[in-house]
Amino acid sequence: MAGRTSKRMGYEGVVLAAPATTPYQRFSKETAHWWIARALRQSLQSAGLSPRDVDGFSVSSFTLFPDTAVGLTQHLGLTPRWLDHIPMGGASGVVALRRAARAVQAGDADIVACVAGDTNHVDSFRRMLSSFSxxxxxxxxxxxxxxxxxxxxxxxxxxxxxxxxxxxxxxxxxxxxxxxxxxxxxxxxxxxxxxxxxxxxxxxxxxxxxxxxVMPVSGAEAFLVMREEDARAAGLPHAxxxxxxxxxxxxxxxxxxxxxxxxxxxxxxxxxxxxxxxxxxxxxxxxxxxxxxxxxxxxxxxxxxxxxxxxxxxxxxxxxxxxxxxxxxxxxxxxxxxxxxxxxxxxxxxxxxxxxxxxxxxxxxxxxxxxxxxxxxxxxxxxxxxxxxxxxxx
Amino acid sequence: MTDAILPPPKKDPQKRTRTQTLPSGLRSRAALGLTAAAAEGRFMLQVCGECGALQYPPRDACSTCLSTDLPWRDIDPAGELIAETTVRTSTNTYFRERTPWRVGTVRLDAGPSVMCHVHGDAPRGGRVRIINRLDKSGQGVLYALPPEGTPHMEDDPQLREITADPKFRRVLITDARSENAVALAEAFAKAGASIIFIGEPEGWRPYPHRAALEAIPNVQIVPLDVTDTASVTELAGEIGGKTDILVNNARFVRPGGIMDRGDTVFARDEMEVNYLGLMRLAQSFGPAMRGRGADGDNSAAAWVNILSVYAYSNMPAFGAFSASNAAAYSLSQCLRAEMRPGGVRVMNVYTGPTDDAWHQPLPPPKVAPAALARAIVSGLKDGLEDVFVGDVAKDLIERWRAGAKVLEREMSETDGGGA
CATH class of the missing domain: 3.40.47.10 (Thiolase/Chalcone synthase)
Known part of the structure; x- marks a missing residue:
């Protein structure tokens, strides 16, 4: 708001690492769960981590229904102590970053995996449009x-x-x-x-x-949010x-x-x-x-x-x-x-x-x-x- | 400038009749307020009862003050077309079959911007007026018209989708013997209906205005008795596939309620004509009409019921007649639901006492046949679903909306005149 004077806290000590992109496909018979799993795995592998190391999980997806991030924890075998589901479409990447960074900074989680992914079935775009909001x-x-x-x-x-x-x-x-x-x-x-x-x-x-x-496709993207010292210790390139x-x-x-x-x-x-x-x-x-x-x-x-x-x-x-x-x-x-x-x-x-x-x-x-x-x-x-x-x- | 539509070619019986597809009819409960207003052709939006802020799209809480008191009010329809597009590809089959389709953003003088359908003659970037009408799914949609009328504007293909204009359509009007028949036939002839079938019961009995009916262009008198299932079925077999608008004009009117009659003879006749007559017509003509909702420029478009406004609240002086109309009103709601998949509108025209022999002792105002006919044709041209003709009907529905129970008590005092 205009006139706000208090200075926001910075994001010192928190970094982004392990960017992962699963190659997109025009149409897929697979589900959003499948695509999200692939991106998550790729990100974790590039960081030398296993799913057990993830204690924070942030998900963005339109086609998970009837699941949300909650269902994904059980589906993917994750046991996070911090969980987020961000239904913000094109704004979700930066919003996921913001929230995850604060969680890591506050010690509520050590490693947050931020993942977004969707599948594109032959008729799924039409179905999504008719009930988008x-x-x-x-x-x-x-x-x-x-x-x-x-x-x-x-x-x-x-x-x-x-x-x-x-x-x-x-x-x-x-x-x-x-x-x-x-x-x-x-x-x-x-x-x-x-x-x-x-x-x-x-x-x-x-x-x-x-x-x-744009052409609607199937695909997924992921990155990790973690403490700078952990990224350094693991030798991970980070931002x-x-x-x-x-x-x-x-x-x-x-x-x-x-x-x-x-x-x-x-x-x-x-x-x-x-x-x-x-x-x-x-x-x-x-x-x-x-x-x-x-x-x-x-x-x-x-x-x-x-x-x-x-x-x-x-x-x-x-x-x-x-x-x-x-x-x-x-x-x-x-x-x-x-x-x-x-x-x-x-x-x-x-x-x-x-x-x-x-x-x-x-x-x-x-x-x-x-x-x-x-x-x-x-x-x-x-x-x-x-x-x-x-x-x-x- | 709108191109005038031409008389539709004769139908090729070997070609498949196009199936009616529909625009999306999914709406929130709040948005159905727009649909309710569209049924009468009114442009209404929610206005906050506390801070007065105009809301659009329809909401459950005011976006200015969070009040949940959001009554619907008539709104100034003037605005400016600030952006437009022509949709050339759509994920929805209905629109896909009808592209190109013009839509736009109109900034209302009253405040909010609305997304709406746009008439072909609405000037780019210019002034427009908004109407609220039912689309083929039976839901209210906003439509931007040019500020003034333009030549053939009623022929705009997008506008014809939300109206039931009689032009080049084939009309069946039941009950040639009714005093309304001549006025109805004349009004439809004037509106450009290509054939006007008039159903004539008991043709062996003469009636005064037969010659006048025959003199109207495009009129064909056909035998039809709505109390006789065989008669209705037979006519439907002949012309059911080319009936685009059906006007159910048959009605049986007698004064009296329960105790002053002493038997059920008239009550039975009232139900035979007013209720079961509608049922028979709907069973025989309904399926074919529903199947022809997208059959070109002379597709099946509308079903018209002429009902007494006392269907809403009983007028004891015509108590049994009122009851038969209440039954017909209820059945019309069922017919609406059944016709909807075909995109065929069911328009109910509610009238107070009509200016005829059976209402002779009642004081004015009464509805003359010509006024009724005008209301029906203009209702079809406007694409309405509920039309209240004359001062008595308009007054009664207003009272009914304000409080049905209060009205019931008032009706018990009335002589049937001013309601």
Whole structure:
């Protein structure tokens, strides 16, 4: 809140480690449980840990029903003393980090495994849309049942008329991410994308066309939160949390979404991290549609409100560019694995600043900003989150 | 500009009739307030009873002050279309079959923004007015219209999905002998109905307005006695597959309640016509209509019942007639539920005393046949589910909503006039 004077406690002594991504698949006959188990196992193995070492467990998933994190403990044989279930979709990665970090800092848990994953059956996307939330069920799904495509089409249409953005401006984001994805062997999209292809793609929900939309896939992402001394003792590459924010239902009086909750809290984030936008070596935004990445450039302080179109015209968003953005290809090109879409940027950022990103590595990256955005409850995304993390780099 | 629809081609009997699919009808209980308002074509939203804040989407608690007192109020429908999209692919079969589909965000002058269907003539970024109507699933949906009427605007394909416009549709009106028949047929002819079947009971007995009926364009008089199952079945066999709108106009009216009659002869006739007549028609015509809810521009669209408003609360001077209408009203609710999968609307038109021989001693106001016919056709064009015709019916439903028990006591004093 404005006028708050007390300084938030930092995250000293807590680190992020063992980033894990299970390669995504377009459709899967497996369950969310299966995907989450795979990512958890991969993360633990990379840290040399066994499931018994995990005493904190944080889960994000849309397709676990009828289970929650509770059912997963028994299913996966975990006996945590700290348990969390985060239903925040695209904001869940940073929120999981925030909560787990405080638990470790307070000694409520020693090692928290944060996992997000979902399966994608042939009909599961339709089923999820029709009952996504009460407001969606009552007030958006009955109107064309266009799902998030239609909701973001409305936001994009409004943004374009308010700020003079063109489809080509959004195309720059998508084309650059595809370029990044070609370096990521796990990305679902493997063909290059040109601006002409982007512009001539078929319309899905005007002005949203095919390459503005993410592809729903199956997949999972995971990382561990632990004490710095434990990570050092195990010889694990790790990242420090310099600052973080989250906000829900910001600016409810805006007639349509023009900004996210980041705009309320961004100054605090930079102050907590003692950093400026120029200090970021890379940015991972939540990118289910390019318009929301553009809003994040603005609301996270990289350019002014409405300057997003000019910003993407001036900057090179590829891995080797002057503003590396969504280096794994993001959801637009690597795929959206349900709630794992809220983790993809964070997990990639941990790899980047610990120098373990391999083919997508940004040279010399030590500091990254990650932002999350989630849950089109009715007409806009309700949850927003962001964090600045730093590592030793390459 | 809306393209005028053309007379539908003759149906190819070898082609499969398209199955009616529906938009999602799942709603929270609070959201059903929108549906209740849509039944009468009213645009209502919740307004906080404590702080006055307007709510949308429908809620259980005020998003300004957390009060749970959220009554529904009529709202100024003016607004501005601040964003729009044309949905070209949908996960829902109903919309998938009907793309492209225009939707938008309208910022109401009254405050909140609403997501809504958008008429093809609504200007991009311009002023619109919101209507609240029932969609094919029978749930209330918001729809943005251009601020003023436009040529052929009623033919907009998205609008036709939420109305039951008689244009190019084939109508069956029961009971040619009723004093309403001529006015009804004239109103449907004027509204562009392509065929107007008029069911005639006891054709051997002459009645004064037969010639007037025959003179109306597109009228075909057909034998139909709603008290005779064989007659109803036979007609359904002939025209059931091309009846798009059915107006159940047959009714048997006699004054009197229980003790002043002394026998059940009239009561039996009242039930035969007013209740069992509806049942017979619904059993014979209902299945075919329900199966043709998505059958092109002249799909089956609506079933109309003309009911006495005393179905809601008994008027002792016409006590037994009221009771038969209460039975028919209850049956109409069942018919609605059974017709819903086919997307066929059941519209009840409630009237106070009509201006006819059986209500002759009652004081005005009374509902003239032309007024009834106008209300029916405009109700269909508007896509309504409940229509209250005339001052008596409107007054009575308001009292009934305010307190059914209070009204019951008031009704026992009334001579049937002002209710």
């Amino acid at each position: 009460r407001f969606a069920q009552d007030a958006s799904y009955p109107y064309g049942a266009g799902g998030p495509n239609a909701c973001f089409a409305l936001l994009t249409d409004h943004y374009m008329s308010a700020y003079g953005a063109t489809r080509e401006d959004f195309g720059r984001i998508c084309v650059a991410q595809r370029d990044n994805a070609l370096k990521n062997p796990h990305a679902v999209m493997k063909k290059p994308l040109t601006m002409d292809q982007y512009l001539s793609a078929r319309m899905i929900s005007d002005p949203i066309a095919l390459f503005d939309c 420090h949390i310099r600052g973080s924010i989250e906000r829900h239902n910001a600016f409810p009086e805006d007639p349509i979404q023009m900004r996210g909750g980041w705009a309320m809290d961004i100054d605090e984030l930079y102050a907590m991290a003692d950093a400026r936008p120029d200090d970021m070596d890379l940015l991972q935004t939540y990118d289910d549609y390019p318009v929301i990445s553009m809003m994040q450039f603005e609301d996270l302080g990289f350019c002014g409100k409405g300057d997003g179109p000019a910003f993407v015209r001036e900057r090179d968003l590829t891995i080797a560019g002057d503003f590396p953005h969504n280096t794994s290809g993001g959801q637009l090109s690597a795929g959206q694995a349900g709630a794992a879409g809220g983790f993809i940027g964070l997990v990639e950022a941990i790899r980047q600043i610990t120098g373990t990103a391999g083919p997508t590595q940004v040279e010399g990256a030590t500091t990254a900003m990650v932002s999350g955005f989630g849950m089109i409850n009715y007409d806009r995304g309700v949850c927003s989150s962001a964090a600045i993390i730093s590592g030793a780099g390459t």
